[in-house]
Amino acid sequence: DSGVTQTPKHLITATGQRVTLRCSPRSGDLSVYWYxxxxxxxxxxxxxxxxxxxxxxxxxxxRFSAQQFPDLHSELNLSSLELGDxxxxxxxxxxxxxxxxxxxxxxxxxxxxxx
Amino acid sequence: AQSVTQLGxxxxxxxxxxxxxxxxxxxxxxxxxxxxxxxxxxxxxxxxKYTSAATLVKGINGFEAEFKKSETSFHLTKPSAHMxxxxxxxxAVESNTGxxxxxxxxxxxxVIP
Numbered sequence: 031d032s033g034v035t036q037t038p039k040h041l042i043t044a045t046g047q048r049v050t051l052r053c054s055p056r057s058g059d060l061s062v063y064w065y066x067x068x069x070x071x072x073x074x075x076x077x078x079x080x081x082x083x084x085x086x087x088x089x090x091x092x093r094f095s096a097q098q099f100p101d102l103h104s105e106l107n108l109s110s111l112e113l114g115d116x117x118x119x120x121x122x123x124x125x126x127x128x129x130x131x132x133x134x135x136x137x138x139x140x141x142x143x144x145x
Numbered sequence: 146a147q148s149v150t151q152l153g154x155x156x157x158x159x160x161x162x163x164x165x166x167x168x169x170x171x172x173x174x175x176x177x178x179x180x181x182x183x184x185x186x187x188x189x190x191x192x193x194k195y196t197s198a199a200t201l202v203k204g205i206n207g208f209e210a211e212f213k214k215s216e217t218s219f220h221l222t223k224p225s226a227h228m229x230x231x232x233x234x235x236x237a238v239e240s241n242t243g244x245x246x247x248x249x250x251x252x253x254x255x256v257i258p
Contacts, residue, residue: 032188063246073189073235073248086244120188132177132243136188 033057034123034137042143048109051140055102055123061085062104063124063134064096068117079104080126111144118142147172147238149219151249159257164208164223166252168236171217177239178219179246180210184232192234195219206230231256 033056043049055062064076066089075088079098090096093111098104108115118141122134152167170176177196181189193204200212210221221234236249 032190034188065248072250075245075247078244080244086240086242088245122189126243132239132246133179133191133194134189134246136181136190138188 032135032137034121034135036119036121036137036140038140039138040141040143042145043111044145045111045113047111047144048107049111049142051106051108051119051121051142053104053106053121053123053137055104055121056135059123059125059135060102061124061126061132062098062102063122064090064104064106065120065122066117067120067139071117073120076106108142113144116142116144147176147240147247149178149236149238149247149249151234151236151252153252154250155253155255157255157257158226160228161225164221164226164230164254166221166234166236166254168210168219168221168249169217170219170236170238172238178210178212179237179239180204180208180219180221181235181237181248182206182232183235183251189235192221226254226256228256228258230254 035054060081066074076090078086096106118139120139122136148171150169179194180192183189193202195212203209
Protein backbone atom coordinates (compact mmCIF):
# COMPACT_ATOMS: atom_id res chain seq x y z
CA ASP A 31 0.00 0.00 0.00
CA SER A 32 1.55 3.26 -1.20
CA GLY A 33 -0.62 5.47 0.98
CA VAL A 34 -2.15 7.15 -2.06
CA THR A 35 -5.86 6.54 -2.48
CA GLN A 36 -7.95 6.92 -5.59
CA THR A 37 -11.70 6.73 -6.00
CA PRO A 38 -13.58 5.25 -7.65
CA LYS A 39 -11.70 2.11 -8.60
CA HIS A 40 -13.85 1.52 -11.65
CA LEU A 41 -16.04 3.88 -13.60
CA ILE A 42 -18.27 3.05 -16.54
CA THR A 43 -20.01 5.85 -18.36
CA ALA A 44 -21.29 6.90 -21.75
CA THR A 45 -19.86 9.14 -24.42
CA GLY A 46 -20.51 12.81 -23.87
CA GLN A 47 -20.68 12.47 -20.10
CA ARG A 48 -18.53 14.11 -17.45
CA VAL A 49 -16.75 12.33 -14.59
CA THR A 50 -14.59 13.29 -11.65
CA LEU A 51 -11.72 11.21 -10.40
CA ARG A 52 -10.41 11.78 -6.91
CA CYS A 53 -6.96 11.35 -5.44
CA SER A 54 -5.75 11.68 -1.87
CA PRO A 55 -1.97 11.92 -1.57
CA ARG A 56 0.17 10.38 1.14
CA SER A 57 0.15 12.27 4.39
CA GLY A 58 2.66 15.10 4.12
CA ASP A 59 3.03 14.98 0.34
CA LEU A 60 2.47 18.31 -1.36
CA SER A 61 2.78 17.26 -4.99
CA VAL A 62 0.16 15.40 -6.99
CA TYR A 63 0.69 14.14 -10.53
CA TRP A 64 -1.93 12.69 -12.85
CA TYR A 65 -1.21 10.12 -15.54
CA UNK A 66 -3.22 8.34 -18.19
CA UNK A 67 -2.26 4.79 -19.13
CA UNK A 68 -3.66 3.18 -22.23
CA UNK A 69 -2.50 0.27 -24.35
CA UNK A 70 -1.68 2.38 -27.39
CA UNK A 71 -0.28 5.49 -25.66
CA UNK A 72 1.56 4.04 -22.71
CA UNK A 73 1.92 6.12 -19.55
CA UNK A 74 1.25 9.77 -20.34
CA UNK A 75 1.84 12.61 -17.92
CA UNK A 76 -1.22 14.86 -17.69
CA UNK A 77 -0.68 17.50 -15.03
CA UNK A 78 1.20 18.30 -11.82
CA UNK A 79 0.03 20.31 -8.83
CA UNK A 80 2.15 21.42 -5.93
CA UNK A 81 0.51 22.75 -2.79
CA UNK A 82 -2.55 23.89 -4.69
CA UNK A 83 -0.77 25.44 -7.65
CA UNK A 84 -0.45 24.04 -11.14
CA UNK A 85 3.22 23.37 -11.90
CA UNK A 86 3.27 21.62 -15.24
CA UNK A 87 0.96 20.42 -17.98
CA UNK A 88 1.65 17.48 -20.19
CA UNK A 89 -0.53 15.83 -22.80
CA UNK A 90 -3.77 16.94 -21.21
CA UNK A 91 -6.75 17.59 -23.44
CA UNK A 92 -8.73 20.80 -23.13
CA ARG A 93 -11.74 18.68 -22.13
CA PHE A 94 -9.79 17.62 -19.05
CA SER A 95 -9.07 19.78 -16.03
CA ALA A 96 -7.75 19.28 -12.56
CA GLN A 97 -7.36 21.06 -9.28
CA GLN A 98 -5.76 20.54 -5.91
CA PHE A 99 -7.69 21.61 -2.85
CA PRO A 100 -6.43 23.17 0.41
CA ASP A 101 -6.47 19.75 2.09
CA LEU A 102 -4.17 18.64 -0.79
CA HIS A 103 -6.51 16.12 -2.35
CA SER A 104 -6.87 16.47 -6.08
CA GLU A 105 -9.60 15.92 -8.60
CA LEU A 106 -9.33 15.24 -12.31
CA ASN A 107 -12.39 16.25 -14.29
CA LEU A 108 -13.01 14.66 -17.66
CA SER A 109 -15.81 16.06 -19.80
CA SER A 110 -17.42 15.36 -23.18
CA LEU A 111 -16.04 11.88 -22.87
CA GLU A 112 -15.08 9.94 -25.97
CA LEU A 113 -14.44 6.25 -26.49
CA GLY A 114 -10.72 6.96 -26.70
CA ASP A 115 -10.69 8.32 -23.16
CA UNK A 116 -11.11 4.80 -21.83
CA UNK A 117 -7.94 4.15 -19.86
CA UNK A 118 -6.38 3.73 -16.45
CA UNK A 119 -5.89 7.03 -14.68
CA UNK A 120 -3.22 7.13 -12.00
CA UNK A 121 -2.31 9.77 -9.56
CA UNK A 122 1.01 9.88 -7.79
CA UNK A 123 2.22 12.00 -4.91
CA UNK A 124 5.61 13.12 -3.69
CA UNK A 125 6.79 15.22 -0.80
CA UNK A 126 8.09 17.99 -3.04
CA UNK A 127 9.45 18.44 -6.51
CA UNK A 128 13.11 19.09 -5.85
CA UNK A 129 15.43 17.15 -8.05
CA UNK A 130 16.52 13.73 -6.99
CA UNK A 131 14.23 13.48 -4.04
CA UNK A 132 11.09 13.38 -6.04
CA UNK A 133 10.14 9.78 -5.42
CA UNK A 134 6.59 9.33 -6.62
CA UNK A 135 4.14 7.06 -4.87
CA UNK A 136 1.40 5.81 -7.16
CA UNK A 137 -2.20 5.13 -6.30
CA UNK A 138 -3.98 1.96 -7.48
CA UNK A 139 -5.63 3.81 -10.36
CA UNK A 140 -9.14 4.40 -11.63
CA UNK A 141 -10.20 2.34 -14.63
CA UNK A 142 -12.47 4.42 -16.83
CA UNK A 143 -14.59 2.74 -19.46
CA UNK A 144 -16.50 4.91 -21.89
CA UNK A 145 -19.24 3.10 -23.79
CA ALA B 146 13.66 18.12 -23.19
CA GLN B 147 14.42 14.89 -21.43
CA SER B 148 13.26 11.52 -22.67
CA VAL B 149 13.94 7.85 -22.10
CA THR B 150 13.91 4.98 -24.54
CA GLN B 151 13.33 1.41 -23.47
CA LEU B 152 14.64 -1.11 -25.93
CA GLY B 153 12.50 -4.20 -26.17
CA UNK B 154 8.84 -4.04 -25.29
CA UNK B 155 8.88 -7.72 -24.32
CA UNK B 156 11.66 -9.68 -22.65
CA UNK B 157 11.50 -13.36 -21.72
CA UNK B 158 13.99 -15.08 -19.45
CA UNK B 159 14.16 -18.44 -17.80
CA UNK B 160 13.79 -18.68 -14.05
CA UNK B 161 17.24 -18.27 -12.53
CA UNK B 162 18.67 -16.47 -15.55
CA UNK B 163 20.01 -12.94 -15.70
CA UNK B 164 17.48 -10.17 -16.21
CA UNK B 165 18.60 -7.20 -18.32
CA UNK B 166 16.15 -4.43 -19.18
CA UNK B 167 17.53 -1.58 -21.23
CA UNK B 168 16.95 2.13 -20.82
CA UNK B 169 18.70 4.99 -22.56
CA UNK B 170 18.12 8.60 -21.65
CA UNK B 171 18.37 11.85 -23.47
CA UNK B 172 19.26 14.77 -21.30
CA UNK B 173 21.44 17.83 -21.59
CA UNK B 174 22.27 17.82 -17.90
CA UNK B 175 22.87 15.01 -15.41
CA UNK B 176 19.46 13.48 -15.02
CA UNK B 177 17.57 11.95 -12.17
CA UNK B 178 16.52 8.50 -13.32
CA UNK B 179 14.07 5.99 -11.95
CA UNK B 180 12.91 2.44 -12.52
CA UNK B 181 9.38 1.49 -11.62
CA UNK B 182 7.60 -1.86 -11.66
CA UNK B 183 3.91 -2.42 -12.32
CA UNK B 184 2.26 -5.69 -11.41
CA UNK B 185 -1.05 -6.58 -13.06
CA UNK B 186 -3.93 -4.38 -11.96
CA UNK B 187 -1.74 -2.31 -9.67
CA UNK B 188 -0.10 1.07 -9.64
CA UNK B 189 3.59 1.65 -10.22
CA UNK B 190 6.11 0.96 -7.48
CA UNK B 191 9.56 2.47 -7.28
CA UNK B 192 12.37 -0.06 -7.71
CA UNK B 193 15.33 2.29 -7.53
CA LYS B 194 16.53 5.76 -8.42
CA TYR B 195 19.74 7.44 -9.54
CA THR B 196 20.48 10.81 -7.97
CA SER B 197 24.22 11.13 -8.80
CA ALA B 198 25.41 9.83 -5.42
CA ALA B 199 26.66 6.55 -6.90
CA THR B 200 26.66 5.13 -10.40
CA LEU B 201 25.61 1.65 -9.25
CA VAL B 202 22.24 1.81 -7.60
CA LYS B 203 20.72 -1.03 -5.64
CA GLY B 204 16.99 -1.33 -5.36
CA ILE B 205 14.36 -3.59 -3.94
CA ASN B 206 13.84 -7.25 -4.78
CA GLY B 207 17.48 -7.75 -5.79
CA PHE B 208 17.40 -5.33 -8.72
CA GLU B 209 20.17 -2.89 -9.49
CA ALA B 210 20.98 -0.41 -12.22
CA GLU B 211 24.16 1.22 -13.40
CA PHE B 212 24.32 4.78 -14.64
CA LYS B 213 26.73 5.08 -17.57
CA LYS B 214 27.12 8.64 -18.75
CA SER B 215 29.29 7.69 -21.71
CA GLU B 216 26.54 5.43 -23.01
CA THR B 217 23.63 7.55 -21.72
CA SER B 218 22.23 4.35 -20.26
CA PHE B 219 20.60 3.19 -17.07
CA HIS B 220 19.98 -0.50 -17.59
CA LEU B 221 18.20 -2.58 -14.97
CA THR B 222 19.60 -5.96 -13.99
CA LYS B 223 18.96 -8.83 -11.63
CA PRO B 224 21.32 -11.81 -11.41
CA SER B 225 18.64 -14.48 -11.06
CA ALA B 226 15.05 -14.13 -12.20
CA HIS B 227 12.18 -15.31 -10.06
CA MET B 228 8.67 -16.08 -11.22
CA UNK B 229 7.45 -13.19 -9.09
CA UNK B 230 9.50 -10.75 -11.21
CA UNK B 231 7.04 -11.09 -14.09
CA UNK B 232 5.64 -7.58 -14.50
CA UNK B 233 5.88 -4.38 -16.55
CA UNK B 234 8.95 -2.26 -15.96
CA UNK B 235 9.19 1.45 -16.67
CA UNK B 236 12.21 3.70 -16.86
CA ALA B 237 11.60 7.37 -16.12
CA VAL B 238 13.52 10.62 -16.06
CA GLU B 239 12.68 13.71 -14.05
CA SER B 240 12.54 17.03 -15.80
CA ASN B 241 15.14 19.67 -14.91
CA THR B 242 12.54 21.66 -13.03
CA GLY B 243 11.24 18.62 -11.20
CA UNK B 244 7.77 19.46 -12.37
CA UNK B 245 7.18 16.39 -14.50
CA UNK B 246 8.42 12.98 -15.36
CA UNK B 247 8.93 11.31 -18.70
CA UNK B 248 8.27 7.59 -18.78
CA UNK B 249 9.47 5.04 -21.26
CA UNK B 250 7.02 2.84 -23.09
CA UNK B 251 7.64 -0.03 -20.71
CA UNK B 252 9.11 -3.52 -20.96
CA UNK B 253 7.01 -6.52 -20.15
CA UNK B 254 9.09 -9.19 -18.44
CA UNK B 255 8.04 -12.82 -18.70
CA VAL B 256 9.77 -15.44 -16.57
CA ILE B 257 9.67 -18.97 -17.94
CA PRO B 258 9.73 -21.79 -15.40
